[in-house]
Amino acid sequence: MGSLLRSEEMCLAQLFLQAGSAYDCISELGEMGLVEFRDLNPSVTSFQRKFVNEIKRCEEMERILGYLLREIKKADIPLPQGDVNPAAPLPKHVIAIMDQLQRLEVELSEVTRNKEKLQKNLLELIEYTHMLRITRNFVQRSTEHEPLQAQYEEFPFLEKDTMMDYNSMQRLGAKLGFISGLIQRMKIEAFERMLWRVCKGYTILSYSEIDEYLDDPDSGEPTKSVVFLISYWGEQIGQKVKKICDCYHCHLYPYPSNNEERNDVVEGLRTRIQDLHTVLHRTEDYLKQVLNKASESIYTWVIQVKKMKAIYYILNLCSFDVTNKCLIAEVWCPVNDLPTVRRALEDGSRKSGSTVPSFVNRIPCNNTPPTLIRTNKFTSGFQNIVEAYGVGNYREVNPAPFTIITFPFLFAVMFGDLGHGVIMALFAFWMVFYENDHKLKRTRNEIWNTFFEGRYIILMMGLFSIYTGLIYNDCFSKSLNIFGSGWNVSAMYHKVWTDDDIRANRFLTLDPNVTGVFNGPYPLGIDPIWNLASNRLTFLNSYKMKMSVILGIIHMSFGIILSVFNHLHFRKKYNLYFVFLPELLFLLCLFGYLVFMILYKWLAFSAHDSRLAPSILIHFINMFLMQGDAVQPLYPGQAGLQVFLLVIALLSVPVLLLGKPVYLYWLHNGSHRLGMYRGYERVRRSSEEELSLMRANDMEEGSSISDLSTSREHQTEEFDFADELLHQSIHTIEFCLGCVSNTASYLRLWALSLAHAQLSEVLWAMVMRVGLRMDTRLGIMFLVPVFSLFAVLTVSILLVMEGLSAFLHALRLHWVEFQNKFYSGAGIKFCPFSFSLLPSSFEHDGLL
Amino acid sequence: MAFLICGPKVATCGIVISIWGVIMLAMLGIFFRTHSAVLIEDVRVTEADMHGDQNPPQTVYGLYNQVGYNCFIAAGIYVLVGAFSFCQIKLNNRKEYLVH
Numbered sequence: 014m015g016s017l018l019r020s021e022e023m024c025l026a027q028l029f030l031q032a033g034s035a036y037d038c039i040s041e042l043g044e045m046g047l048v049e050f051r052d053l054n055p056s057v058t059s060f061q062r063k064f065v066n067e068i069k070r071c072e073e074m075e076r077i078l079g080y081l082l083r084e085i086k087k088a089d090i091p092l093p094q095g096d097v098n099p100a101a102p103l104p105k106h107v108i109a110i111m112d113q114l115q116r117l118e119v120e121l122s123e124v125t126r127n128k129e130k131l132q133k134n135l136l137e138l139i140e141y142t143h144m145l146r147i148t149r150n151f152v153q154r155s156t157e158h159e160p161l162q163a164q165y166e167e168f169p170f171l172e173k174d175t176m177m178d179y180n181s182m183q184r185l186g187a188k189l190g191f192i193s194g195l196i197q198r199m200k201i202e203a204f205e206r207m208l209w210r211v212c213k214g215y216t217i218l219s220y221s222e223i224d225e226y227l228d229d230p231d232s233g234e235p236t237k238s239v240v241f242l243i244s245y246w247g248e249q250i251g252q253k254v255k256k257i258c259d260c261y262h263c264h265l266y267p268y269p270s271n272n273e274e275r276n277d278v279v280e281g282l283r284t285r286i287q288d289l290h291t292v293l294h295r296t297e298d299y300l301k302q303v304l305n306k307a308s309e310s311i312y313t314w315v316i317q318v319k320k321m322k323a324i325y326y327i328l329n330l331c332s333f334d335v336t337n338k339c340l341i342a343e344v345w346c347p348v349n350d351l352p353t354v355r356r357a358l359e360d361g362s363r364k365s366g367s368t369v370p371s372f373v374n375r376i377p378c379n380n381t382p383p384t385l386i387r388t389n390k391f392t393s394g395f396q397n398i399v400e401a402y403g404v405g406n407y408r409e410v411n412p413a414p415f416t417i418i419t420f421p422f423l424f425a426v427m428f429g430d431l432g433h434g435v436i437m438a439l440f441a442f443w444m445v446f447y448e449n450d451h452k453l454k455r456t457r458n459e460i461w462n463t464f465f466e467g468r469y470i471i472l473m474m475g476l477f478s479i480y481t482g483l484i485y486n487d488c489f490s491k492s493l494n495i496f497g498s499g500w501n502v503s504a505m506y507h508k509v510w511t512d513d514d515i516r517a518n519r520f521l522t523l524d525p526n527v528t529g530v531f532n533g534p535y536p537l538g539i540d541p542i543w544n545l546a547s548n549r550l551t552f553l554n555s556y557k558m559k560m561s562v563i564l565g566i567i568h569m570s571f572g573i574i575l576s577v578f579n580h581l582h583f584r585k586k587y588n589l590y591f592v593f594l595p596e597l598l599f600l601l602c603l604f605g606y607l608v609f610m611i612l613y614k615w616l617a618f619s620a621h622d623s624r625l626a627p628s629i630l631i632h633f634i635n636m637f638l639m640q641g642d643a644v645q646p647l648y649p650g651q652a653g654l655q656v657f658l659l660v661i662a663l664l665s666v667p668v669l670l671l672g673k674p675v676y677l678y679w680l681h682n683g684s685h686r687l688g689m690y691r692g693y694e695r696v697r698r699s700s701e702e703e704l705s706l707m708r709a710n711d712m713e714e715g716s717s718i719s720d721l722s723t724s725r726e727h728q729t730e731e732f733d734f735a736d737e738l739l740h741q742s743i744h745t746i747e748f749c750l751g752c753v754s755n756t757a758s759y760l761r762l763w764a765l766s767l768a769h770a771q772l773s774e775v776l777w778a779m780v781m782r783v784g785l786r787m788d789t790r791l792g793i794m795f796l797v798p799v800f801s802l803f804a805v806l807t808v809s810i811l812l813v814m815e816g817l818s819a820f821l822h823a824l825r826l827h828w829v830e831f832q833n834k835f836y837s838g839a840g841i842k843f844c845p846f847s848f849s850l851l852p853s854s855f856e857h858d859g860l861l
Numbered sequence: 862m863a864f865l866i867c868g869p870k871v872a873t874c875g876i877v878i879s880i881w882g883v884i885m886l887a888m889l890g891i892f893f894r895t896h897s898a899v900l901i902e903d904v905r906v907t908e909a910d911m912h913g914d915q916n917p918p919q920t921v922y923g924l925y926n927q928v929g930y931n932c933f934i935a936a937g938i939y940v941l942v943g944a945f946s947f948c949q950i951k952l953n954n955r956k957e958y959l960v961h
Contacts, residue, residue, distance in 0.1 A: 436881075489885075491899050544899050778902075785903040785928055796935040797942075800886065804878050 017392060017414045019582070020405060021347045023382035023843070028342040028358065030331070030371045035340045038361030038371050039324050039846075040101045045357055046847025048344035049383065053332040062329040070111065071322040075854070077114045078315055082855060084121060085308050088301060092308055099313050101320035101848075110314060117307055124303065128296045135289045136230040140195050140238070141266045142282050143223050145275060147240040148193055148268070151219050190251045191244050192258060194265035198222060198237040204261050208243070211253055216245040230264070242268070315855060320848050327846060345382055345843065351375065381407045385843035390448075392417065394470045402828045403838025410578045412827070412836055419568065419831075420823055421473035426564065427765035427819040428474070430773060431482030432489040433811055438475030444468040474820070484538045485766070489807075490773035492541035500542045504529030520547055525620040550767075557763040559611045565759025565830070566604050569752075572834030573597050579835060591672030595665035596748055596834075602662040604756055606655075607633055613647060670745040674738040681733070747833075755830040761822050769815050776806055865952045872949035879943030886936035893929030896922055904928055 026048075030038050042048060054062065085092065102110060196204055201220060208216055220241035229236045241263075245254055258265055269275035331342040346354055351373065358371045384405050388396045396413045398420070405411055428434070445468050447453055453465060464471070486492040500523060506515075508527050515521070525531035534540070539556075543549045573596050580588040610629050618626040627647060635643055636655040646652065784792075784799030832838070844850075867875065892900060904924050914920045 494897065494899070541899060545901070782903050785931070786905045787931075788905055793931050793934050794938075796886075796931055797882075797938050800882050800935065800939075801878055804881055 017386065017388070017396075018411055018578075019408055020384040020386050020411065020840075021349065022408070023345055023385065024348050024351070024375050025378035025380075025382070026344050026346045026351065026354070027374045027376055028340075028344060028354075028371065029334075029374065030340040030342065030358075031362065031367050031369050032338050032340060034362045034365035034367040034371055035328060035331075036101075036104065036324060037365040038358050039327050040320070041357040041361040041364075042354070043320065043323060043327075043846055043848045044100070045353065046845045046849065047350045047354055047357070048346045049843055049845050050327050050330050051343045051345065052330045053341070053343055054330065059329075063333075064325045064328050067325045068322060068329075070107070071318055071325065074111055074114055074314075074318050075322070077118045078311065078318065079855065080118060081114075081121070081304075081307055081311055082315075084125075085304050085311070088304050090301070090304055090308050092312060094312055097313055097316070099317050101324055102317050107321065110317065114314070117303070120303060121300075121307075124296065124300050128293065128300065131289060131293050131296065132233070133230045135286065135293065136228050136233075137264065138282055138286050138289065140227060140230070140264055142279065142286070143227065143238075144193060144195055144240045144266055145269070145279055145282070147221050147223065148242050149275065150221065151242050189244060189246060191242065191268040192251070192254055192265060193240070193242045193268040194258065194263045195223075195238045195240055196220075196258075196261055196263040198239050200261050201239045201241070204241075204257070204263075207257055207261075208254065211257060212245065212250050215247060215250045216243050216254060218243050315853065319851060319853055323846075323848065323851055343376075346373075347385055381840070383407070383843035384409075384840040386411055386413070388413075391469050394467045395420065397466070398470070398824060399827075400842065402832065403836075404840045404842045406837050406840040408582060409837065409840070410575055410582075410835065412575070412832055415571070415575075416827060417473070420827060421470070421477040423564070423568075423762065423826055424474045424819050424823040425477035425481040426560075426762045427822060428478045428769060428816065429481040429485040429766050430487050430489070430769065430811075431479055431493070433773075433807070434475050434478030434480075434482050436475075436808070437478060437812060437816065438472060441468050441472035441475050445472060474816075485770070486535075486538040486541055486544075487770060487773070490770065490777045492539070492544040494541040496536045498542045499532050499535050499540050500525075501530055501532060531620065553770075554763070554767070557766055558760060559615075561759050561762040562604075562756060563608050563611060564762060565756050566600070566608050568759070568826070568831055569755060569834060570597070570600060570605070572831045573600065576835035587673065587676050591668065591676060592744075595669035595672070598665045599662050599669070599749065600752055602658040602665075604752065606636075606658050610647065617647070666745065666749060669748065670742055671738075674734060674741050677737055678734045751833065758830055759826065761826070765815075765819055765822055769811070769819070772815065773811060776803065776811065780806060865949065865956065867946070867949045867953075869950070869953045872946045872953060875946030876943055876950065879939045879946055882939035883936050883943065886932045886939065890929045890932035890936065893925050893932060896925045900925075 028038075059065065205218055205220075208218055218241060220239050222237070222239050226235035227238055228234065243254055245251055269278050327342075328340070331340040333339070334341050344354075354373050358373060362370045384407055386396060386405075392413065395416045396411075399405075399411070399413045399416055425434070444453070444465060448465075448468065456462065482488060502523065505521075505523055505527060508529070509524065510521065523530055539553070543552060546552070573593065576596075577589065577593055580586065580593060607629070610632060614626060614629060625645075627644060631644060632647065632651075636659060639656060639659070642652065780799060780803045784796040784803075787793075787795045889900075893904075904921070906921055906924060910920045910924065911917075
């Protein structure tokens with residue numbers, strides 16, 4: 014059973030997989046996600062590994078799948094994404110899948126190509142129709158030509174001059190040719206000018222714009238075109254004109270010589286266009302059919318190919334043994350999961366029908382194993398925010414279980430508003446309630462995913478904020494009077510104030526020493542009368558600052574106490590006396606005493622002697638200056654106690670600085686003399702192997718090896734001492750200076766809660782009050798949009814902005830002020846080989 | 862389908878703000894009716910009201926009640942807005958089912 018306090022015990026194991034059943038065994042392990050494979054061939058490039066051909070095949074299949082997915086997405090066909098989880102296909106089934114995919118690809122590309130050709134054809138025919146329609150107008154404008162044309166039809170012998178695709182007409186010895194077509198509207202001016210310059214008047218160009226946008230056959234985009242008709246004399250001119258038309262990318266179409274031909278062509282075109290439309294429709298239907306059929310099984314194929322590729326990748330990491338019949342894999346495995354791994358290997362061997370079973374064998378290791386902490390859906394959020402700073406060392410104390418309570422609490426101290434807490438908690442409840450909804454889980458939006466992953470954190474934050482909102486008595490910047498205020502104004506009026514007082518002064522002070530004015534403290538939280546007081550901030554500032562310091566010292570002391578668990582687990586008892594004790598004494602003697610003074614002042618002084626209440630700051634400063642007689646003591650014996658605490662704190666600094674290095678030095682040197690004595694026995698008795706086994710055994714339990722290394726060279730100890738002394742002096746300076754700065758850092762709890770309260774008050778005063786104070790008939794309606802504005806601003810400024818800010822500061826307090834007392838966070842995270850954790854490249858491209 | 866004016870997100874926003882508005886304005890109305898002292902700044906009290914009062918503090922109480930009524934009316938309007946948003950959500954859902 015995994016515990017959240019410490020990472021799991023890991024072991025290095027060797028898997029012996031028979032060549033026939035290796036694929037199935039790894040498939041089983043991938044489904045379960047228990048072990049992390051190590052690379053046994055680190056020097057081999059990916060092209061030289063054993064299974065590179067299989068991986069190439071997988072990538073080819075992935076390419077085809079990507080093409081299919083793009084086509085399906087273009088055709089807007091929905092993919093039936095169920096919760097299917099097909100197993101990795103056996104090598105013999107792979108050929109069938111590959112076959113199907115290739116056939117689909119060929120078919121699809123052919124159909125798409127045909128469709129494009131037909132589309133282009135259709136567009137060309139449509140252009141031809143337009144051209145004929147418009148050039149009819151050119152001809153009919155000059156109707157006086159008609160009788161002239163009739164005369165010359167008796168001379169047909171020049172019709173064989175059709176070298177190019179134009180119709181020539183005879184006219185008085187000169188050969189009249191026509192070129193007609195379409196050109197883009199942008200180019201017509203330049204075209205005309207070019208024609209004039211080149212042909213010098215031997216051509217006549219008439220053109221007219223088409224009104225509607227036609228789709229260009231080459232690019233498929235709607236463009237504005239112009240129909241032109243060029244009539245020219247002479248062959249050379251004709252060739253020049255044709256070249257110019259080519260330059261300007263005109264679409265040329267044959268020009269009919271007479272009206273009957275024109276009508277025939279128009280009729281022919283109309284039927285052809287209709288036919289093309291029908292064929293195109295059929296093609297599109299067929300394409301949709303093919304894609305629909307493919308979309309049914311494409312999701313399964315994607316998963317199967319992904320799993321197959323992963324298995325071959327893992328197989329590449331393994332090495333072959335000498336007989337070449339068996340694959341050896343080295344894995345990191347949690348000790349508690351070894352039986353499960355064994356069972357998975359048995360299942361795999363059975364499925365592949367192999368007679369020789371694969372087995373697992375635990376081996377000792379010298380490296381530090383990776384860190385695995387098992388979490389559920391509630392704890393995973395908090396574990397993630399701890400690991401964002403650094404993954405813990407192997408078997409180190411994990412701050413996450415404590416973070417579950419302290420993080421929302423510190424957030425709530427900075428956020429502290431009942432109404433906002435309720436809204437935040439409701440939002441989190443909604444997310445938690447619908448956490449199994451597919452649509453919520455699978456959105457692509459990064460920001461939403463972040464909020465969704467942290468839904469339990471937000472829920473805790475909201476609930477704790479409700480609590481601190483009750484304590485601060487702040488609900489949308491108004492106080493709630495649940496229990497009845499402890500202050501009574503009328504008592505002042507009867508006893509102290511007169512009518513003149515009330516008329517003459519803007520502000521009056523309630524004196525709690527007068528009987529009847531103060532009837533006892535409010536049962537829970539701050540008295541609601543403070544909401545009406547002008548010196549509200551003075552009172553709250555003092556309260557919140559002192560509270561922040563108290564919370565900070567408690568948090569930091571807790572961090573130091575947690576380091577005891579680390580010292581005990583790693584069998585470094587000397588750390589308890591030389592590190593933990595001086596640190597705790599330093600912190601508590603100085604800042605713990607400050608906390609004591611705060612609490613003492615709160616308890617010992619009341620409203621009666623509030624004039625005599627001393628300033629704690631002055632007393633604290635005097636403690637360091639050792640001037641105990643300068644001011645009235647808080648309690649008898651204060652001067653003596655302060656000197657005593659100061660001396661202890663100052664003495665603990667050199668103990669922290671020098672204690673551990675000196676002790677380790679003494680340990681090495683002192684037992685070196687004894688070690689020489691024992692060394693003879695060792696040489697006689699055992700070999701190096703037994704020594705190394707004993708050392709490995711001890712390393713498993715984390716004890717120090719200082720006493721075993723004495724039989725080796727002792728130059729290293731000199732080196733160790735300097736290094737150790739440097740390390741410890743850095744730690745001492747960091748700790749002592751850090752105590753002061755970290756304590757001050759906790760004042761951000763006060764600062765942010767003040768900022769939140771003030772923002773909330775400003776929002777109410779500037780938005781809601783305007784709506785409420787409206788007097789006219791219209792004012793009633795005005796309240797409705799004003800409230801919407803208030804709601805939107807509350808959510809965007811106070812919940813989102815302030816919430817993120819308080820989240821960040823609470824996180825910083827944990828990462829720096831709390832964790833630097835005990836956490837090193839320099840470990841490696843355990844990444845098991847699991848199919849469910851593998852990313853899919855298609856999801857990344859947004860195709861799935 | 863001609864009544865489908867808002868998209869799904871606008872309708873959801875509408876219903877969330879409406880529910881919040883109904884609850885919060887109703888509670889505000891109750892607090893104004895009980896003449897809560899904390900809300901004194903939100904009531905338009907002039908010098909004339911305070912000094913020229915025949916029967917103190919009834920004028921101020923009357924102003925409080927008026928604001929309370931305003932809040933209740935606004936809450937009522939938000940009920941209508943909420944109903945409208947709810948209908949829009951229903952129409953959006955139906956449209957989503959129809960297309961496929």
